[in-house]
Amino acid sequence: MMNAVEAKGLVKSFGNVMALDGVSFTIRDREIFGLIGPNGAGKTTALRILGTLLKPTSGSAEVFGMNIVREPERIREIISYLPEEAGAYQNLSGYEYLSFMAGFYSNADRTAGEMLEEAERISGLGQRLEDRVKGYSKGMKQRLLLARALMMRPRLAILDEPTAGLDVVHAYHVRQMIKDYADTRGVTVLISSHNMLEVEYLCHRVALIHMGKIIAEGRPDELKQNFGAENLEQVFMEATRLA
Amino acid sequence: MRSIKPLIVKEVKELVRDPKILIGVILMPLLIFPVMGSAISVSQKSVMRAIISASFAVYNEDEGPAVGALLDYLFTNNTVIPIETESLQDALIEFQGTNATALLYIRDGYSENASRGLRGRLKIYANLKSMTIAEAGTTDTVSNLIGIYSYQLSMSKIHRLLEEAGDPSDPTAVRSPLSVSTASIIKGNVLEVPPSSIFNLIISQSVMLPIMVMVMLMFAIQMAATSIALEKEQKTLETLMTLPVGRLTILSGKLGGSIVVAVAGAISYMIGFSYYMTSAFSFAPGLTSMTTGDIGLGLQPLGMILIGVNIFVTLVSGLALAISLAVFADNVRSAQSLTGFLVIPVIIPSIILMFADLSMLPPTFQWILLAIPYTHSIIGTKAAFLGDYFVVLRSIAYIAAFTVAVLYIAARIFSTERIITARFASFSLRGLLKKR
Numbered sequence: 001m002m003n004a005v006e007a008k009g010l011v012k013s014f015g016n017v018m019a020l021d022g023v024s025f026t027i028r029d030r031e032i033f034g035l036i037g038p039n040g041a042g043k044t045t046a047l048r049i050l051g052t053l054l055k056p057t058s059g060s061a062e063v064f065g066m067n068i069v070r071e072p073e074r075i076r077e078i079i080s081y082l083p084e085e086a087g088a089y090q091n092l093s094g095y096e097y098l099s100f101m102a103g104f105y106s107n108a109d110r111t112a113g114e115m116l117e118e119a120e121r122i123s124g125l126g127q128r129l130e131d132r133v134k135g136y137s138k139g140m141k142q143r144l145l146l147a148r149a150l151m152m153r154p155r156l157a158i159l160d161e162p163t164a165g166l167d168v169v170h171a172y173h174v175r176q177m178i179k180d181y182a183d184t185r186g187v188t189v190l191i192s193s194h195n196m197l198e199v200e201y202l203c204h205r206v207a208l209i210h211m212g213k214i215i216a217e218g219r220p221d222e223l224k225q226n227f228g229a230e231n232l233e234q235v236f237m238e239a240t241r242l243a
Numbered sequence: 244m245r246s247i248k249p250l251i252v253k254e255v256k257e258l259v260r261d262p263k264i265l266i267g268v269i270l271m272p273l274l275i276f277p278v279m280g281s282a283i284s285v286s287q288k289s290v291m292r293a294i295i296s297a298s299f300a301v302y303n304e305d306e307g308p309a310v311g312a313l314l315d316y317l318f319t320n321n322t323v324i325p326i327e328t329e330s331l332q333d334a335l336i337e338f339q340g341t342n343a344t345a346l347l348y349i350r351d352g353y354s355e356n357a358s359r360g361l362r363g364r365l366k367i368y369a370n371l372k373s374m375t376i377a378e379a380g381t382t383d384t385v386s387n388l389i390g391i392y393s394y395q396l397s398m399s400k401i402h403r404l405l406e407e408a409g410d411p412s413d414p415t416a417v418r419s420p421l422s423v424s425t426a427s428i429i430k431g432n433v434l435e436v437p438p439s440s441i442f443n444l445i446i447s448q449s450v451m452l453p454i455m456v457m458v459m460l461m462f463a464i465q466m467a468a469t470s471i472a473l474e475k476e477q478k479t480l481e482t483l484m485t486l487p488v489g490r491l492t493i494l495s496g497k498l499g500g501s502i503v504v505a506v507a508g509a510i511s512y513m514i515g516f517s518y519y520m521t522s523a524f525s526f527a528p529g530l531t532s533m534t535t536g537d538i539g540l541g542l543q544p545l546g547m548i549l550i551g552v553n554i555f556v557t558l559v560s561g562l563a564l565a566i567s568l569a570v571f572a573d574n575v576r577s578a579q580s581l582t583g584f585l586v587i588p589v590i591i592p593s594i595i596l597m598f599a600d601l602s603m604l605p606p607t608f609q610w611i612l613l614a615i616p617y618t619h620s621i622i623g624t625k626a627a628f629l630g631d632y633f634v635v636l637r638s639i640a641y642i643a644a645f646t647v648a649v650l651y652i653a654a655r656i657f658s659t660e661r662i663i664t665a666r667f668a669s670f671s672l673r674g675l676l677k678k679r
Contacts, residue, residue: 014664048663051485052484052485053481053484053485053660053663054660054663054664055660073487073489076485076486076487076488077487079485080485081481081482081485082482083478083481083482084478085478086477086478086479086481086482087476087477087478087479088477088479089253089256089257089477089479090257090473090477091256091257091260091261092253092256092257092260096253096256100249100252100253101486103246103249104246104249104486104487104488105487132260
């Protein structure tokens, strides 16, 4: 089976700052893969490269066999990207926002109306979708954005810190949304987080990133066993000590 | 390009639903200009009423026969306050205690001078209590009354002297032997209108329009810059960039939406301003009765179309420039300060060309001004009024070429990762010095 993502030796520098320093990892089709590490480790840069927003300084990456530098337009057809702490258009209603976004993906196979129905179900916002986004709480906004990212049934959903800044209730709801959707629709999910417990709960496999380098990769239970740790937090601390 | 329409619709909705833009760009011109016009009209009418109904005081020291006719003339149809004191000093003190704003002082010897064929000497004192136009107007009213009386007196004396001498000359010709009238030649046609009136008219109609466009352009620039900065701040631009839609389409949608709102703002500005012109000067219909059409300088349909094109390309260039600059800003505040620099090339040519023609300026200054595209917006509009369509087309071509260059740069920025990574801070002087 074709891998969803294959990143090989990704390097990205911004002037003198080396954000990624030879990052390689593989994401299998239909798995939830977590890229975990502290702030400034290079998670967002890696996600932006796979989301076709940035080009690597060197190295290569493929999404379902398509090269991110040579075929970004084709990749954009099958991915959806949710930036960290993203917002939506404040003066549009939730429904208008989703409708605007669905317009870019609708085709003969799947109409914008079908996507909107799905988004309504995923978000669980009901009648509040008629309200302007500027009246939404942070949690409601994140549910709207996640519904936007998933409603078009991407082959790869790239979610950058999807629960950052959310309260327990909304964070729980968002995690459930991701897990349910990935299980039922067979979508591959690449998620970044610095919440190790969240990643442990959600992801099939994870990669630990520190100072632009992957320091460990594998299934959460596998990693815990290898590092003799009780949780991923301990794995991360041990892995950084050894790196 | 199937995705451009939703992008434009989204942009227009986002902008128009923002109360700051709705009020500032579209509603404010419709409200502020009529209010300003009405305020000016009301105040001017009040001034005129105050001048017409103004009372003035008269202090007379002369007791001879000639002063009686002057006093009869003054007291008829006017509200005159007679002041009777022992000295001019006392008269001035009493005058300041009255409502009158002018005092006519008739000196002793007025009648004697008249009988000896000498000039009668009068003096007007203006009491400037509130420093208003109405006070100056009342003084002018008294001066004019005296001027008319002086003219009539002189004409009757000339008439009598000519009769006595048996001279058949016209008394008017004796008083003013030379009569000068002015005419202007425009595009080969002789018009019986003084050149000063024509220039006032051209300035009021052909210069005001580009200035209005410049003001509106500033609004549009701020609006487009704010819109891009908001997209960056809220990371909606980042999301847009990962959608299956061309980067150029995203840029065009952004630009298209801004143009729609800017044009709506321009129309609102035009309506508001024309209402302002008619209401502000409604107290003096003569000021607005003459149009450029009356003197053969009216806009022909072709000129009107070219002015429209000129304004359109000016707007597009300003918006493209604003979008290109705002890309380097992290947030709305830095976008507004970045685009704030655009005030200089937009406003300076308007101000300079309001007072001077380009050919009057030193050559270096001319070249600098000509390099600024917005200079051509004004030159083009003026030329359209004068029917010089070649100059209009040349101006449009220059602005269009500049716009294409700016759009090309904007498209380049949009097609690279700079749209995500560019930061205003990276252009700081400290950063430049560090690199060295």
